[in-house]
Every structure is written in structure tokens, then in C-alpha cells.
Amino acid sequence: MATNTSAVQDPGSARRRKIQRLLRSVFGVTRLRAGQQEVIDSVLAGRDTLAIMPTGSGKSLCYQLPAALLPGATLVVSPLISLMQDQLEKLQQLGITAVQLNSSLTRAEEDEAIARIAEGGKLIIFCTPERLASPAFLSLLGAAPPSLVVIDEAHCISQWGHDFRPAFLEIAAALRALGRPPVLALTATATEEVIADIDTQLEARKLHIINTGIYRANLRYRVIQVTNAGEQQDAVLRLLRETAGVGIVYAATVKAVEALTARLQALGESVSCYHGKLAARERKHNQDLFMGGERRIMVATNAFGMGIDKPDTRFVIHLQVPANLEAYYQESGRAGRDGLPADCTLLYFQEDKRVQQFFLAKHYPTDGELAAIVAAAQELPATFTIDALASSLPEYSSSHLKVCLKLLKDGKLLRQDRKLGYSLKAPLAASPTYAQLAHIYVGKQERDRQALEQMVAYAQSGFCRWKLLLEYFGDADDFERCCTCDNCQSPPALAAPISLDEIPQAPAVAPAPAGLPTPQLTVGSRVRVPRYQTGTVLSVAGDQVTIAFPENTTRTFMAEFVAPA
Structure with missing residues (x-):
């Protein structure tokens, strides 16, 4: 009996045709941009996906289009009310059903949104991470769990990220309470550290990472x-x-x-x-x-x-x-x-x-605070909420408590149930000490300090600005120069020294006489620079030469100012 090949292949091709129709008729788009197709395909395949795409590259379409194809609701967790309001208005203009739940709504508006969510079916629901942590909201969603959960500005999940929000720490527990629907995390920036932490915090299943790069030539x-x-x-x-x-x-x-x-x-x-x-x-x-x-x-x-x-x-x-x-x-x-x-x-x-x-001298959890939280929790009912704990410890902010509770949970001193209530584990003696748990944040403080030094190095550097940014995010590949930044347009005579503690003002360096050829410089060769001692070439990158001088001083110069010793 002959096999109907077209019938076997039809589901995929039918979906692609439907995507094209949606793009044109609903979103007014003729074709997808770089990366969008791969993200959409990953989401529709039910994979946990992290999309790292530059600002303006169309990240929103990566969930809006699947939302029109998936059977149930799409939940979008966003850190900013203004952001979800903007997205909501754009969707409504397109004729796409969407609601939001956040503190900006009146009681009547909130009741209306809740009623629409309770109806089920296709819609996009916007909420803050704080709202997602609410047992009442989870119960509402639980009647018809979303087909997809989107985490916008996903770098906020990571405690290594620059916009870290403690409320994001509770997302993994909320996902479990909803039966663990597929997740799409979206961000414009993420270092390797942040990517790994997003994976961990989401408890992702073989996270599919799609990184289209950060470069924006304009x-x-x-x-x-x-x-x-x-x-x-x-x-x-x-x-x-x-x-x-x-x-x-x-x-x-x-x-x-x-x-x-x-x-x-x-x-x-x-x-x-x-x-x-x-x-x-x-x-x-x-x-x-x-x-x-x-x-x-x-x-x-x-x-x-x-x-x-x-x-x-x-x-x-x-x-x-x-x-x-x-x-x-x-x-x-x-x-x-x-x-x-x-x-x-x-x-x-x-x-x-x-x-x-x-600002970096912010208050990180200490072993004494962790001990005080456990002691306060022991006076509460077996299962307690963060609000009840906050009432017992009014000197601690809600954000700080969330970070401490996450540490205690990671240390297996605490558990979080499906309704996001907390309970202490027993016996506590078998768990890591409070000092061991608090020590985690020593690394966080050091990382923050190094990140500031890298920011200062960028400000002092004579290299292409875009190349520095791309290298920081691990995205440089073969990129050499943008040709539009200040250092590309007017190359400085002297780039900043690599030492970041006390960066001196760069002294004036006389250029080589006009018409003389630039010397051929190789790693390891001895060279001299006006006003400096003789040094050794450490690296040559295009027309920029890094030289080691006596007393462990390292500086970078334009090649035209460097001569063989």
C-alpha cells in the first residue's frame, strides 16, 4: 500500500503556513528576523528556551506568535508594570486578547481580569513575579494551567545579574505548582554566569539557548x-x-x-x-x-x-x-x-x-540573620508565609527575607510547598551551617567589585568600544572594530593601563615622524616608547600593542608610537 508522503509531512508544513498567515494578517510582518524562527520553533516544540537577543530585535513576537497557536493561555511574568501596560496596549490594538494583574489596577479592573482568566481559553496574561508568588493567583491559574510561561527580562532571575529581583527566586516553585509548563526566558544580555544561574533557578529541562548576539551597528x-x-x-x-x-x-x-x-x-x-x-x-x-x-x-x-x-x-x-x-x-x-x-x-x-x-556595600545575608530567621520560623505554624515571617521580623525588608529564605532552602533547612508556603526541615543539625550558607555571598560581593573594575577599564580603554562590550559578553568572535565609536574614529595615542586601582592620567606621547613605516612588532620582542622604559611585547591586536614594563606595569599603545629597542 502506497504511503501518502504529503499527509505525513502535512502537520509541519501546515504549521509553517499558519505562522506565515499570522505574521501577515495579525502582526503585519512579512518575515521573521534572525533568531525569531528558531525561538518560535523551540517554544512550539515544548522546549524550555532561553533567548538572548539585542534590544529591538523582536523578542515579544517570540511569545506572541506561539500564544496564538498554543491551546491555552500564555502567562508573561514581567518585572515592570509600565512594561506590561505597553505590551497590553499593543496586543489590544492587534485584536489579541490580553489581561494584566498588578497593583496599578482598580478593584473593578482586577475583578474583570480575574473573571476573564477564569473563563480559560486563549489569552495572554501579564503579571509581576510578586503576583505569581500569590497562592490565590496560582489557584486561579491551576484550574486551567498555562500552555507557556514567559519570563521577560530573565536576567532578573539571576543573583549574578545586574537587575536581580528577589521575587524571581520563587518562580521555580510556582512552575512546579502549575504542573511545570514549558518556559521561554527572554533577555537582551546574559554573561555565562548569568545563563548558568537562570538555568539553575528555573530548574530547566535541558535549556535550549538561542543567542543572536548583542551587536547593534547603529x-x-x-x-x-x-x-x-x-x-x-x-x-x-x-x-x-x-x-x-x-x-x-x-x-x-x-x-x-x-x-x-x-x-x-x-x-x-x-x-x-x-x-x-x-x-x-x-x-x-x-x-x-x-x-x-x-x-x-x-x-x-x-x-x-x-x-x-x-x-x-x-x-x-x-x-x-x-x-x-x-x-x-x-x-x-x-x-x-x-x-x-x-x-x-x-x-x-x-x-x-x-x-x-x-552602592556595592549593600547588605548581604549574614549567618546571624539566617539563624534569627530560623528561630523566628520555629515560633510560627509548621507551614508559614513570608508575610507571617515579616511580621515576626519587622526589621527585615521583604526582599531581604526572600534572599535569606532562598539560601535556607538551597541549604536544605527549609522547604516550599506547592502553595508557596514555607516549612522548616528536620533535623536541622544535618544541614550546612549558617556561616557556610552566608559565605556564598562573599563570592557575590567579589563579583560585583570585579564588574565595577571592568566598567572602569572600559571607560579608560583605547580599544574599540563595541569590541570591549562583545568580549565582555563572550560574543566577540572575529569582530575587530565598529569604525563608529570614539576610539575607532580618533584612535588615542595611549590606551589605559590595565591596573585598575589608581589609574593615572595618560601622559602625552609624541607620534612617530610622518612618513615613517610602522615597525613590525612580534610577541616577545623588546621595544621602547617615548617617556617609558624599554619593555616586552605581550600581544599585538591590529594597530594596538600591549607591552610589559619593569615593576609589573602593563600598558597598551597604538603601534605608531612603538619602536624596536
């Missing part, structure tokens, strides 16, 4: 060195007057945001500000002014962060150095989402490193 990076705070503000004013279009100025502290905003307002600039100490209503009003085009400039702390999607942003200026390159890439990447050229400028004042060092 972003032009540069660093301007300044020597004092006054020069810093003057540089911002000059940049704002020289640069057309709308943009964001990031500052590290509320004080710096308010000072710059006041000065710009006094000068008649169209400016608004955003930081965590403003009332929620004022933050929303200021954000709406900027997003709606009524203000040209937004001065903000990193509280004005994930989910800010204003495609025509032409510039992002950092008044002060961020804590690490992940944060810098995320924040600067809010420029140029329309694909047109945009400028990303960092003003580097060496003293600003101390601001970030102050």
Missing part, C-alpha cells in the same frame, strides 16, 4: 573624560545642545538627577526627571510627558529602566559611571530602537567610582 559609543563635577555638567549641556532629537541622561544618584534637572530647567530646556523617591503618580506623569514627546530630555536614575520603549530616542548620556557593563549596555541600548543612528556617551570622572562602591 549605536555609536564614546567616552568623554572629565576632571570634576562642574565639568561633568558643562559637558552634558554641550552634548544636549549639539545633539538633535530626544534622549535620556542617566545619573547614579537622586541628588545628581535633581541637580541636573534644576539646572536644565533654569536654562529653559524641555526636561523631565524620574527616580525612585518620587511619588508613583509623579513618576508616571513625568514618564508620560517624555514618552508622549512633550519633553525632549529625561534625566533619571536607573529606576527609569526596563521596558522603556521609545524607538526614536537619539541619545543616551551617562552622567556617572554605572556599576557594570551589563547595566551600561542595557541602559545605553534604549537609544536607537528604530534602527537609526544614535549616540551613547559616558562621561567618566574617576571619583564617580566611589559612588558605585558605596
